[in-house]
Amino acid sequence: MYHKRFVAALLAAALAVPTGVAHAHPGHGGPATEAPAVNPLYGNGWQRLAPIAGGPRQEHSVAAIGKHVYVIGGIRPDGNGGFVTVPDVEVYDTIRNTWRHAAPLPVPMNHPNAVAVGGKLYVLGGLSGGASWQALRDSFVYNPVTDRWTALPPMPVGIERGSAAMGAFGRRIYLAGGMRTLTPGPGGLQDTVASVHSYDVLTRRWTTLPDLPEARDHVGGAVVGRTFYVLGGRDRGQVNVRDTTYAMDLPSGKWTERAPMPTPRGGIAAAAVGSKIYTFGGEGKIVNGANTVFSETEAYDVRSDRWEKLAPMPIPRHGTAAIAVGGTIYIPGGGNLGGGAPLDVHDAFRAK
Template identity: 70%
Template sequence: MRRVIALFLGAALMAGPVSPAYAHPAHPTPGATTAPGDPADPVYGKGWSRRAAIGGGPRQEHGVAALGHRVYVLGGIVIDPAGGVVTTGRVEVYDTRRDTWSEAAPLPVAMNHPNVATVGGRIYVLGGLSGGASWQALRDSFVYDPRTGRWTSLPPMPAGLERGSAAMGVRGTKIYLAGGMRTLTPGPGGLQDTVDLVSSYDVMTGRWESLPSLPQARDHVGGAVVGSTFYVLGGRDRGQVNVRDTVYALDLRSRRWSERAPMPTARGGIAAAAVGGKIYTFGGEGRHDGTNPNTVFAEAEAYDTARDRWVRLAPMPVPRHGTAAVAVGGTIHIPGGGTAGGAAPVAVNDAYRP
């Protein structure tokens, strides 16, 4: 099923009025849920394997990127010795061949929910969230060159485009961002400001471009480009009770949105990675029927972009949300994430091979 949505080439990107929404009253305060650590007796097999735990310890709401056979884990939130969690700029590197961890130069600015993509053998970070009691969107942007081991500052994101937790995709020299959020106040009743913005950044020219907005605002969402289509999968709209199963597809040639077969399981806070013509989605948080908004999912589901069909896969051995996924040589790596609603980071590092 494909329902075309009337958004056409040249449509201006406008940030329409956004009504504030808040986390449900029972949403846990960061650090006030379960104690961090690896869940007991996870079951592996059916494509799943356990890898060396994150060297620096538990991490959640981070970004990931792959360069060669290495997986980079960037920013996020970590355990604060004084209690709760704190935003970090730490960058750790997982060697998929040796099953070992090392450190890389930290982000110049600590951030969680960073917007991360890899183009031309370099890692780009285009904004994210940071702050204390309330996380706010940052315009700060950087590029990492593995040859020098250094971060270089880029011009900041244009005013009004800043957000974190966007769906990300790459085609050629352009990085695509869809949705995201400008404000996330953790804890019961915290403000969550979701946007429908869609934009691209050309790494060669340094130019930003506005694209037709998402049919509905989304954050904590999966994203991938397959061929000439940018897919935006699941996510939520201003709160864990507002998780969605929608799959939106932006044709990057015609710049028109269409709607594809929905996810079998509505969820936000998912990890997603493309292998071939399929997009794999893992975990997530939230339940839209109101029965338990703090649900953390073990679901793993794959979307076949050519057939417009979903397939259920063997579940995650360790259910998590607030994590990220990246493919290396056909194997998908999923380091870190939270095992309970809110913030409950773990150091678990799993791999899934379709």
């Protein structure tokens, strides 16, 4: 089935017919063939919340403004055995446990680079396409008061990518790593980068910073204090997972390596609460020769440079994202199988 869809996409591309469908990379070849655990184990900090109202979502981004969590872009099943990249933006009210729709992105994106700064959402590029997912330069800012997206100057040529580690400090947004191309099919190109840049939301200017020590995509990112952390991820393929923890001192731009993750993982979700960065799930766990999903929850304490293992995810997922509101981390959507398997599951984890 996957090969038929891949050939159809290639034909459409060759004929310059826009299909509007962004088929996934190797392993993203169809909808989930297994349901989530029938009796997932909650407790130990975990709580099940209202599912995403608009249905399954994967390879999206999340950000928070006040008490509201925004789910931005991603992929969902197209009803024909494949996936479509969507512009959808949904908003979760953490007080009422309810969902509503917000204005969609002007351009459909998966793996968007999204972060909140100064009460607004910024999306600085991402991936989209049909036969191959390609990096987009398109950038936008969202004002929740007016429920409107406004176009920003596009990312400079050559630095566009999706799936970057994201962080913000003051008026600057930081992007580390990511990928420029993700092509479906066996041996399809996964073009991982090591480049690091910052964007000033006031001047709208980009600055090139020192590269990561190694290229990474599908990686965790967070700023704690004056340090930008880049955790785990992968390099040119789902199973090429890494356990590295890199830290950039923002004033100097210097990278150092910190204690490694206990479990190498790509496709993780990450969020910071206080002096700890929490990492959830991921992809690239090989079981009986198959690429499967991690359930691990592991936290990194930036002060002690130590990791600890916490209660695993009740429903293991990858291709999701996490954001903290107060001491609670929200993790909507993601896939429960290696590759494409979007779910509408929405869980919360109470940080210690």
